[in-house]
Amino acid sequence: MSGILRSAAAAGALLFAVQAAQAEVKIGFIGSLSSDTGLSTLRGAELAIEELNAAGGVLGGQQIKLIKADTGEDVTEGIKAYEYLAESEEVDFIVSGSIDDVSLGWLPRMVEYQIPTLDTWTSYIGIIDKLVEDYDSYKPYFMNIASDEALATLYIDFGKDVLADKMGWKSVVILQEDTAFGNAINGLVSEALAPNAGIEVVDTIVYDIATVDFAPLFNRAVDSGADFIYLISSVNSQVVSSQYVKLQVPMGMTGVNVAALGQEYWEDTGGAGGGISTLSPVPSVGFALDPKSQEFVDKYVAKYGDSRPKFPHFNGFNAYHGVKQAFAAAEEAGGFNNSSWVDAMQKQDLILEKDGQMWLRYGFWGRDEVEPRTGRTYPHNARFDITDPYDDGSPSMVVIQWYEDGTAAVVYPEKYATGEFQVPSWVKN
Amino acid sequence: MSQIIIQGLLLSGLYALIAVGFTLIFSIGRVLNLAYGAYLMIGGYVYYHFTQVLGMPQIAGILLAAVFGSVIGILKYRLIVKTLKGDHVAVEISTLILAVVIQAGIVLIFNDSSKILHPIVPGVWRIGGATVTFNILTAALASWAIIIGLYLFVRNTHIGRAMQAVSMDVKGAAISGVDPDRINLITWGISGALGAVAGVFFASYTQLNPSMWVAPLIIAVAVVIVGGIGSIIGSLIVAHIIGFMEIISTTLIAAELRGVFTMLLIIGVLVLRPRGLFGREEL
CATH class of the missing domain: 3.40.50.2300 (Response regulator)
Structure with a gap:
């Protein structure tokens, strides 16, 4: 038994x-x-x-x-x-x-x-x-x-440091898709980026997301006399990008261009995507990796x-x-x-380090921790850093640019830059 | 103003090419071919595949697009339109369903992401404050050449005159020795080829996308409704009305209202002049 x-x-x-x-x-x-x-x-x-x-x-x-x-x-x-x-x-x-x-x-x-x-x-x-x-x-x-408020704060710095101070641009025409996202970013540019950087918004062109012919819109943008175009596009962004290139619009264009965030952008635009820049969360295309x-x-x-x-x-x-x-x-x-x-x-x-310094950080803000620059809390949000030298967290965003030879680089902030912000070859700066 | 005139002329030329194949079918077969937009899509993707993926010359890509469009048009006539002859509602529904099926096939083969075609002729020309790409200029010139060629074909050839006869009176044409079935077959083949070539130019101007067939179909339907049962000249005039309306509304009023005025024009014509601006014209 x-x-x-x-x-x-x-x-x-x-x-x-x-x-x-x-x-x-x-x-x-x-x-x-x-x-x-x-x-x-x-x-x-x-x-x-x-x-x-x-x-x-x-x-x-x-x-x-x-x-x-x-x-x-x-x-x-x-x-x-x-x-x-x-x-x-x-x-x-x-x-x-x-x-x-x-x-x-x-x-x-x-x-x-x-x-x-x-x-x-x-x-x-x-x-x-x-x-x-x-x-x-x-x-x-x-x-x-990083939440979009943190992205925006750093992006305003880009407007001041690069668009206004380096490029000398003083006026902008906003080319915006007709979506909630477009309206939100337009608010950011009109009410925060432009006033902070001393840039005047001279016109806003809103287009339907089904738009496939941007020629009259770009002509209107050129007629506005602005120094550059601020593009806000999250849907079918490769269409507006490629037409900017094909039409060789004679003014610089930067902004938010979701299609340009991925490595497939060059293929999606049929190679007509050079000169386009956009803000991007990290690690972006063109980002030096740890x-x-x-x-x-x-x-x-x-x-x-x-x-x-x-x-x-x-x-x-x-x-x-x-x-x-x-x-x-x-x-x-x-x-x-x-x-x-x-x-x-x-x-x-x-914490991920590159060349002995903090490069990226995957952590979270505590419930009551106050971010010093914005003076508010971000419970359970990625621990970002929006102040140079970015040694307390990942930068909330970087600005990337696609060049005419099909390569891409980070152009802002300085610490992460792998290239220079530049206007396309057909634009006289 | 010069920008509006230049861009209006260029866009209208493209719209005329898009609409003329649709008008041809409607005029001769009395069929609203709602799969017409799919010809454009097929043409664009065939051109993309042979030129950008396989690296063939552009002219070969355009010819292959025309051949594919023509074959699809002929097959559609033989397998669907002829089988459902007389039942216009069934033909219209089945052609619409066919367009959706073709869209699904395109997604399966090419996936659903948009693709940008390289310009057929690269470069730009700045004139009167407007930027004109050589691509759209080529598309507009090609449109005019094709439309003039088609007009001369219809007026001066035996088949063209037979097409006119069928468009006016099928029974009368048959009594006179014309084979309406053969003429319809040829017409569907020509319409498919015209649609596919228009698709190459339209896609090179805009983008390639599995849902790109809808916008040109709306343009083509608008041209037929506004113009009347249809003639090549009537289609040309209405394509210019719509093209200029779009450019004027985009440039001077509000870009997001671009298509709205076309829709209002369709409703207005349907209410006030149901036979269209030009009524029943000769082909």
Whole structure:
């Protein structure tokens, strides 16, 4: 009898061990599976998971399983996707590559389900404001890209240092798409950048996002007599960029050009994309990488280099480091148990150095920490730095420029610059 | 003012080329070919593939686009229009569905990201305060050449006169020895080729995108509704009205209202002059 009991106990122990070995942690990806943006986050997360699984798993040897939910960059689909991950798949953690509107759509579901969630693409300050106003409800939320207010503050410096002081530009015509994003950035340029830099806004041209013929708009911009064009384009930006080049518009153009953020920009414009500059979160195209970031890029290119996006966008880096930090926090907290995980996640701090100085930092602002320049708090937002010499965090943004030979460089701020801001060859400065 | 005149003329030339193939089908077959925009899309992508991906000469790309457009037009006539002959609603619905299917096929082959074509003729010319690309100038000149060629073909050749006869009275043409089926087949082939070539110029001026078929279709429909049942000259005139309206509204009023005035013109003509500005004209 005792022999039978011993055998049964051994069998039970073996079964338990097998179950433990087969146990898995489910995490969800929410974002578009057909956009460069969504795929960057997805692939960054996949690489992090591969490494964690290969290193023996997490939380006592469990393997991580990634569940994907496609938003198609649509708000309604985004809400359904979040519900699917929460209710059907019961994931422990969600990594998001959603655009602003989609994140705002599913955010109430996050509050309801209280699932730890990391956003890697949206930089909408309104979400951080929700944490400021109602911390307890929103505390499972983290955003590891600098919020747009921080991007804007540094961008105003670019306006003063480069556009006004270096280029000597005193007047601007704003060429803006007719979207909420366009209106928001227009407000920033008209009310903050221009007055701070002493630049006069002489005209604003608003166009429909379906516009495919920009010739009359560029002629109107030239007629305005402004020194340069400030472009605000997040939809089909390659069209307006390529027409600027094809028409050889005789004035400089800078601004926000979402298409120019990715390495595919040159191919997408058919090579007609030189001279375009835009603000970009970091690490951007043309950004000098530290050894750790370069290691990630090498792995990414080796695995995904045959399909778009062939090179990770900034949110791919965010997802890669963010997922690893989320699991490091889970190890410390004993799982994704809300409160203890939130505390542990807040303490995550990855400093990447280049040539002996801080280059990039993946950490978060504490709940009550005040950012000295803006004088406000940014709970759970990426720890950015908007003051030279940028030794307390990553810069909130850089300005990049595509040159006429198809190369790209960071042109601002000075510490990260790999090239000079310049007008295209057909523009007389 | 000079900018408006120059850009209006150039854009209108392109619009005339876009509309003329659609007008041809409507005039002869009495069919609203709602897949017409897809010819433009196919033409643009064929040109892109052969010239920018495979590196073939541009003229070969344009000819191949015309051949593909023509074949698609002929197949559409044989497999759909002829089969559904007489049922105009069924033809219109099926052509619209076909356009959506072609769009899905384009996404499958080329993915859904926009592509920019290299200029067919690179360079710019600044004249009277306006910037004119050699590309749009070439497109406008080619449009005029093609439209004049088509006009002469319709007026001076046996097939052209047969097309006119079918457009005026199918039964009468048949009694006179014209084979309406053959004439329709030729017309669909020509229309497909014209649409595809227009697509090359339109895409080189704007962009290549799987949903790019909608905007030219609206232009073509507007030309037919505003112009009347259709003639080549009538289409030319209305294409210029629409082209100039767009440039004037964009330059002097508000850029985001660019397409609105075209829509208002369509509604106004439908209400006040249902047969169109030029009524029923000879082809």
